[in-house]
Amino acid sequence: MAELLVWPALIAYGEAAFAYAGELRGPGLGGRLATWGVRIGWLAQTALLVVQAIDTEGFPWGTWAGALNLFVWLVVGAYLIWGCRPRYRLLGLAVMPVAAALLAAAWAGGGTGVATRDEPGGLLAVHVGLMLAGFAGLTLAAGMAVLYLWQERRLKRRDAQLLRLRVPPLEALDRLSARSALVSLLVLSCGIVVGLASFEQGDFDAAMAVTLGIWAVVATTLVLRREAGLRGRRFAVLLVLVLALVAVVLPLTHFAS
């Protein structure tokens, strides 16, 4: 059953990714089709997660592939909050191809089935959930930062077609990406605290060190924004770099440990 549900989610996310590319040519049908793709895909993935939770004994998302599956669901869920508004549709162009690719990777790694049997404690499950939610929020913040950089470039280049596409105002993107990063930081902090509560001597590994490093970088970025006026382009670039760090270093350290 779970394996059957992954296909509609994958197909719908893939359709959304392509349809958002159509939205680039002009607002209209492409954007509407993409939004429906996101909605249907997210509902299918929700059903998939429910089936996994019911049919699996223990925590079904304890493996890297399972965690990726849950991570994609959180990212798309967070995107749906804004993505249904016409002005924010193009954010999907940054989010949905990544979501589709990661879900495919989760499927390939066996994270969408029910065979996984992992028996972590309740605290560890909460820790994993919070950490994934925090990283999902950071991904969304970075998605908005990418959209900011793209729109800022169009404004700088004085693109005559600038007003043809519905894109959120630069200030709104800057503000929203900062807020998303702040919320993610708070969720990450909670996740780290819960992780430390279930921490046993000798458990500390490279992945934990990298996670703490990422937390410190995000916190520093937000403090600099507040205290030193680090905003706009420089803030957006930093957020994208943070996500790149997460995307590259965290999996490497995870597999290494």
Added chain:
Amino acid sequence: MKLALVGVSHHQAPVELRERVAVDLDTAASLARRLANGCEAVVLSTCNRTELYLACDHDSPLDERGGRALVDLAGDEGAALAPVLYRLRDDSAALHLFRVSAGLDSLVPGEGEILGQVRDAFEVGATGPLLDRLFRQALYTGRRARVETAIGESPASVPAAAAALAQQVFGSLEGHSVLLVGAGKMSELTARNLRSRGATISAVANRTLEHGEELASQVGARAIGLESLVAALADADVVVASTSAPGFVVDVAGAAPALRARRGRPILFVDLAVPRDIDPALSGVDGTFVYDIDDLEAVVEASLAGRRSEALRAERIVASEAERFREWQASLAVVPAIASLRAHAEEIRATELAKAEARLGRMADDDRKLVEAVTSQIVAKLLHLPTIRLKEAAAAADGVVYADVVRHLFGLGEEEQQS
């Protein structure tokens, strides 16, 4: 009922002729009342057109009357006006009004002002059943075209483009301040456009303080000299420049301290001057966006091209609404026949019920209500399909023939003729 339109517009007539027949709302109202004279009339007068919409239920040379009225309005230019008048009837007249209302007949496709002008003309007109329906549907068509297409969304002038760009950077302009550099006409228009979207004009910087004060008092700002300009930059979100200075009024070195004081907040420079007032090298500074007059005109041209492509979609909406109006107007031809048929059936029902009651004796109130309801339902059900078919036939242009057949078959109106 006949509908006629006589008018003059920017398509054929130069402004010298159009201004002779342009009327204000009060004159439009009195002219409509005078032209109606037992019929219906609406006078639509905008800067691009003056049109008379006339409707009457008897054969009347409507367009002749309208044409004479416009020629009289033109006075000594009447002879020059006559050849450029256009005359449309029934479906064509309705289609024309729907196009006007949707902004498809305007110089700038989809311009927003026309919808309000059509509404004003309708409200002061001498309307009856036909023009009331026509203008209500025209207003609906205009709104529909703007909601379902993007024909009215993009800016169609340089000041509107500047304001739209400011919204691309800041979103809502509420709480954002604008600094005007120079007190020219273009600055004023741009300032008004920005104000209409919620921005506050904080200061007008001008070489001659008196000129600056004049504009500043109009837009609710303070006037400052050009020497205070750099300090004012620190607080402004949008700078609109249009001086006649020979060189840059704001350059990178001069603006640097003010931009530093902004702590990364974005700033938009709109340079409407030739030669330019704002150093284009400023666009290399983080968070600073510089648009000159050529950039703005390119944005306007691109958005007008977008409007023209949307106009094709709006034309389809107009055509479907015109078809709906035609069907409604055609159905008017069979309405009297339908009304007669229903009245005839009701008369038979009431007579037969009275006869039955006389035979049966007086019925109890509840029984009587039941029999009334049953017989009324039978009549309604019997007549439902013929009514629908008659209306469909009217829409397909066979309505009059069908109406005659119904009158003949049921003997409608024969008793009146015999008496």
